[in-house]
Amino acid sequence: MIEKIKKIIVLGGGSAGWMTAAALGKVLKNQYCQIQVIESEQIGTVGVGEATIPQIMLYNELIGLDENDFMRRTQATFKLGIQFVDWQKPGSSYFHAFGDVGKNMEGLQFYHYWLKMRSLGKAAPLDEYTLSSLACLEHRFMRSMDAGNSPLSNIAYAFHFDAGLFAKYLRELAEQWGVQRTEGEVVEVKQLDNGFIHSLRLADGTEHEADFFIDCSGFRGLLIEQTLKTGYEDWSHWLPCDRAIAVPSASTFEPWPFTRATAQPAGWQWRIPLQHRVGNGHVFCSRFMSEDEATAILLKNLDGEALAEPRPIRFVTGKRKQFWNKNCLAVGLAGGFMEPLESTSLHLVQATISKLFSFFPDRNFAQSDIDEFNRQMHFDYDKIRDFLILHYHVTERNDSEFWNYCRTMSVPEELNQKIQQFKANGRIFRFNNEMFSDLSWFEVMLGQGITPQAYHPMVDLFPEAELVKRLEGIRSVIRKSVDYMPSHQSFIDQNCKAGKIY
Amino acid sequence: MQQPLVLIGHGLWLQMATAIVARHLQPFGFRCVAVELPTQSKEPAAVACGPELATLCQMLGLPLQLLLAKAKGTFSLGSHYQHNTTSWFVPFAHYGLNAAAAEFDQAILQLLQQDQSANAEQFCIAAVAAQQGKFALAPANRADLAEALSFGLHLSTAEFTACLKHFNRQLGVSMLSSQKPEMLYDAQGLIRSLRLEQGNEIPVGYCLDCRAEAEKSGQTLHLFSAQDKAELLQQPFSTVIQTSWGYVVRLPLQNGSYWSSQYSGSAADMARIQQELQQKTGLTDWQLDSRQRQAEDQPWRGNHLRVGQAAASVDCPLYNGLTALQYLVIRWLDLLPNQSHCPATALMYNQHWLQFKSEVQDFLLLHQQPLATKTGRAFTRLGRVLSTETDAIKASQWFGLLQGLGLRPELPCRLLANRTDSEIQQGLRQVQQQIARLVATMPTQADTLNRCLQQLSH
Numbered sequence: 001m002i003e004k005i006k007k008i009i010v011l012g013g014g015s016a017g018w019m020t021a022a023a024l025g026k027v028l029k030n031q032y033c034q035i036q037v038i039e040s041e042q043i044g045t046v047g048v049g050e051a052t053i054p055q056i057m058l059y060n061e062l063i064g065l066d067e068n069d070f071m072r073r074t075q076a077t078f079k080l081g082i083q084f085v086d087w088q089k090p091g092s093s094y095f096h097a098f099g100d101v102g103k104n105m106e107g108l109q110f111y112h113y114w115l116k117m118r119s120l121g122k123a124a125p126l127d128e129y130t131l132s133s134l135a136c137l138e139h140r141f142m143r144s145m146d147a148g149n150s151p152l153s154n155i156a157y158a159f160h161f162d163a164g165l166f167a168k169y170l171r172e173l174a175e176q177w178g179v180q181r182t183e184g185e186v187v188e189v190k191q192l193d194n195g196f197i198h199s200l201r202l203a204d205g206t207e208h209e210a211d212f213f214i215d216c217s218g219f220r221g222l223l224i225e226q227t228l229k230t231g232y233e234d235w236s237h238w239l240p241c242d243r244a245i246a247v248p249s250a251s252t253f254e255p256w257p258f259t260r261a262t263a264q265p266a267g268w269q270w271r272i273p274l275q276h277r278v279g280n281g282h283v284f285c286s287r288f289m290s291e292d293e294a295t296a297i298l299l300k301n302l303d304g305e306a307l308a309e310p311r312p313i314r315f316v317t318g319k320r321k322q323f324w325n326k327n328c329l330a331v332g333l334a335g336g337f338m339e340p341l342e343s344t345s346l347h348l349v350q351a352t353i354s355k356l357f358s359f360f361p362d363r364n365f366a367q368s369d370i371d372e373f374n375r376q377m378h379f380d381y382d383k384i385r386d387f388l389i390l391h392y393h394v395t396e397r398n399d400s401e402f403w404n405y406c407r408t409m410s411v412p413e414e415l416n417q418k419i420q421q422f423k424a425n426g427r428i429f430r431f432n433n434e435m436f437s438d439l440s441w442f443e444v445m446l447g448q449g450i451t452p453q454a455y456h457p458m459v460d461l462f463p464e465a466e467l468v469k470r471l472e473g474i475r476s477v478i479r480k481s482v483d484y485m486p487s488h489q490s491f492i493d494q495n496c497k498a499g500k501i502y
Numbered sequence: 503m504q505q506p507l508v509l510i511g512h513g514l515w516l517q518m519a520t521a522i523v524a525r526h527l528q529p530f531g532f533r534c535v536a537v538e539l540p541t542q543s544k545e546p547a548a549v550a551c552g553p554e555l556a557t558l559c560q561m562l563g564l565p566l567q568l569l570l571a572k573a574k575g576t577f578s579l580g581s582h583y584q585h586n587t588t589s590w591f592v593p594f595a596h597y598g599l600n601a602a603a604a605e606f607d608q609a610i611l612q613l614l615q616q617d618q619s620a621n622a623e624q625f626c627i628a629a630v631a632a633q634q635g636k637f638a639l640a641p642a643n644r645a646d647l648a649e650a651l652s653f654g655l656h657l658s659t660a661e662f663t664a665c666l667k668h669f670n671r672q673l674g675v676s677m678l679s680s681q682k683p684e685m686l687y688d689a690q691g692l693i694r695s696l697r698l699e700q701g702n703e704i705p706v707g708y709c710l711d712c713r714a715e716a717e718k719s720g721q722t723l724h725l726f727s728a729q730d731k732a733e734l735l736q737q738p739f740s741t742v743i744q745t746s747w748g749y750v751v752r753l754p755l756q757n758g759s760y761w762s763s764q765y766s767g768s769a770a771d772m773a774r775i776q777q778e779l780q781q782k783t784g785l786t787d788w789q790l791d792s793r794q795r796q797a798e799d800q801p802w803r804g805n806h807l808r809v810g811q812a813a814a815s816v817d818c819p820l821y822n823g824l825t826a827l828q829y830l831v832i833r834w835l836d837l838l839p840n841q842s843h844c845p846a847t848a849l850m851y852n853q854h855w856l857q858f859k860s861e862v863q864d865f866l867l868l869h870q871q872p873l874a875t876k877t878g879r880a881f882t883r884l885g886r887v888l889s890t891e892t893d894a895i896k897a898s899q900w901f902g903l904l905q906g907l908g909l910r911p912e913l914p915c916r917l918l919a920n921r922t923d924s925e926i927q928q929g930l931r932q933v934q935q936q937i938a939r940l941v942a943t944m945p946t947q948a949d950t951l952n953r954c955l956q957q958l959s960h
Contacts, residue, residue, distance in 0.1 A: 002914075027919055107561070357916050357917050366883050368883065420844060420845075420846035420847075421837075429851075431891040431892075432889075456838075457532075461530065
């Protein structure tokens with residue numbers, strides 16, 4: 001017998017809260033059950049999740065976003081990848097670009113051919129075979145067009161946006177779809193005898209009951225942790241950064257279609273170009289650097305004038321032992337945090353929402369469904385974690401205590417196997433549902449400085465002269481395709497230019 | 503790798519593994535040697551291959567038409583299940599017209615909940631075509647149709663094996679035979695060479711061991727098999743009939759059908775089983791063959807790959823171990839180390855095999871005790887097929903089996919909540935009509951088969 005959920009409360013109104021509320025509002029239309037967001041303007045949001053990955057399109061489709069309108073309203077720019085500067089060693093740089101690398105031949109990934117030709121000194125840099133990387137370097141952008149086999153038919157992209165404006169935009173949509181917003185700070189969480197959450201009492205004395213609670217209260221996890229004591233798996237031995245300083249700065253030139261992540265002595269610095277400003281931040285490990293020092297490094301490296309006071313953020317990398325516990329689901333930072341290096345924070349919010357719809361409960365809250373939901377979430381988190389650790393661990397940097405620690409730390413066994421395998425044979429082994437593709441693994445492992453000792457033996461099927469010709473052909477197609485693309489700025493101007501704020 | 507790749511085993515599995523390995527590696531100068539060994543258990547007279555065979559044949563450069571002609575092949579769009587009171591179809595291909603259509607399966611489930619007389623098959627091109635005895639190869643410019651009519655083949659094992667053996671000889675594979683070869687190891691525990699009876703010693707780079715039999719005694723399985731002469735060209739599918747101990751499966755060939763059923767219980771039950779088989783199929787001449795099976799969780803150890811034993815651990819009439827063997831060999835080729843042995847690679851390979859095996863076992867267990875599996879329980883609650891990490895079983899097969907077994911979700915799909923029932927029904931009706939129109943223009947399997955065989959003779 002189904003006992004329909006009558007009311008859902010989403011606690012917290014940052015990106016995670018409003019992404020969840022908007023999706024629930026759009027799908028359930030407030031007809032299936034009541035949806036209420038409780039947020040307090042007194043409690044700030046972290047609001048630095050400003051970069052995304054192409055999977056964000058799935059969320060946008062789910063809620064039916066008009067992309068150009070969304071871009072204008074959130075001061076967004078397009079993103080074709082991430083540039084990692086100084087990660088392998090000071091002076092190094094590589095792109096982790098979205099989309100294809102080269103063109104596969106005879107069922108084999110392009111990179112095997114490229115590895116062979118590079119070892120013979122007959123290949124150009126990888127970026128010249130990768131549409132997104134080359135477009136990043138030349139600050140160009142366009143959406144896919146119908147162009148047959150051309151790489152222009154398949155351009156993978158994501159967005160950079162102002163997280164505060166994004167939450168505001170989603171709030172408007174959610175409210176149009178019937179989501180109710182309540183301003184207030186939770187002062188008491190009431191539980192039933194079985195530990196399930198019954199209601200939230202706010203500072204104004206009102207009490208709000210619901211059947212299902214979605215905790216988007218951020219790092220503190222007011223419901224999932226402070227109330228339900230779910231527990232947290234600490235990963236700071238693998239992902240040691242535990243602080244960030246964020247500051248917006250004035251744009252001094254046209255926005256780039258990529259995020260830049262620059263390694264620093266005890267962490268790294270992000271640079272996210274938006275239409276109205278640049279988002280900057282310095283993620284660092286407090287064991288190796290003071291907040292003052294980190295702030296000074298950040299401010300010294302801004303392109304333009306700082307537009308606000310630097311804002312410190314504290315975190316512990318890791319994940320909840322259960323994302324869904326009893327009648328409470330943790331979404332976003334309340335569920336876990338792995339730092340913004342690969343822009344996975346909002347992706348994990350979206351993945352949680354998507355799974356919520358697949359596992360949408362009734363008031364019986366079947367434990368088997370919850371267990372499977374948690375298993376899938378743990379899989380997602382663990383695979384992303386390994387990919388992030390890779391960036392820190394595989395490095396030649398020995399110029400600071402922090403990098404010495406990262407380079408020599410022990411890593412999860414599965415990651416170790418992946419690295420060993422790539423080193424020995426140039427192969428990447430992954431499960432079907434891992435978020436990062438073998439191309440992502442390839443770009444980062446190569447970019448971090450691993451040179452495989454071998455390539456796939458089938459590559460030798462092609463005579464060397466034939467391979468030279470084919471690689472040159474691919475390079476030339478990529479070159480012509482990028483030449484066809486307009487500049488990132490002119491594409492924005494023509495399609496989704498936002499109004500001035502600053 | 504300077505040393506040859508040595509494949510040992512017998513029959514179809516040896517020839518298939520040899521064909522894949524030799525086709526891939528001989529062009530690069532790798533030498534392949536296949537050593538045929540005697541076998542204790544008889545191979546089934548026919549095999550059901552899934553859609554991966556078409557891809558594989560393309561890879562090998564082996565025309566499907568040739569297999570159809572030589573191995574008395576027929577097409578298979580999936581399996582038709584018959585339980586006491588119900589029957590249903592488990593297709594290889596997806597339901598609906600578009601493989602990527604979001605929540606289409608959920609719409610079907612919603613309809614099945616509301617209308618007890620409805621069935622899921624009407625929304626699947628493959629199932630509708632199968633019911634009408636139709637089959638067509640999609641034109642080259644219709645990738646969507648090719649996907650919606652994803653097919654496998656039923657083939658006579660002996661002729662299929664002969665075909666592959668001929669193919670292997672043409673590739674230049676050295677074919678040897680031995681009654682009892684001896685493996686010689688080096689100090690690191692790697693196989694250094696294989697010594698045959700006449701004192702011949704073959705150096706070994708890698709040994710792909712395709713023997714299905716366990717070296718140690720394991721579980722005893724009894725395979726009942728029978729053949730009939732009835733031509734079933736109007737049935738482009740396998741038939742799976744429920745019995746009191748499991749299932750009996752019929753694979754139609756061009757000149758008759760092959761039946762098989764597996765039993766793992768006490769030998770004292772054999773007479774009763776024979777009787778029931780006779781009752782269900784009308785056939786009296788059932789052969790019994792027993793085999794030993796043992797789980798192989800680490801098929802890759804050193805330079806020895808026990809792919810046969812691993813594949814045999816999932817082989818049964820409901821799941822062709824050849825599919826697992828192909829997976830194991832192709833996966834290995836994909837990872838083939840060059841000069842160096844990389845333990846991490848073998849470890850990951852074995853982990854993936856365990857995952858593949860557990861997905862097959864889950865699928866098989868579903869047939870007997872759907873609610874004893876996590877997949878069955880999740881489907882009963884939510885109508886969702888749990889995500890799988892390998893391609894062992896296709897999503898449409900999971901869905902087809904689960905819904906066919908009568909499992910219905912307790913909870914409705916929330917992503918369809920913003921569509922009214924009549925909108926959903928109208929959408930489904932449109933798909934159904936389009937499918938009916940498409941299938942009406944399709945040729946029968948017999949016509950398609952004839953055309954394929956004629957193409958070959960020209």
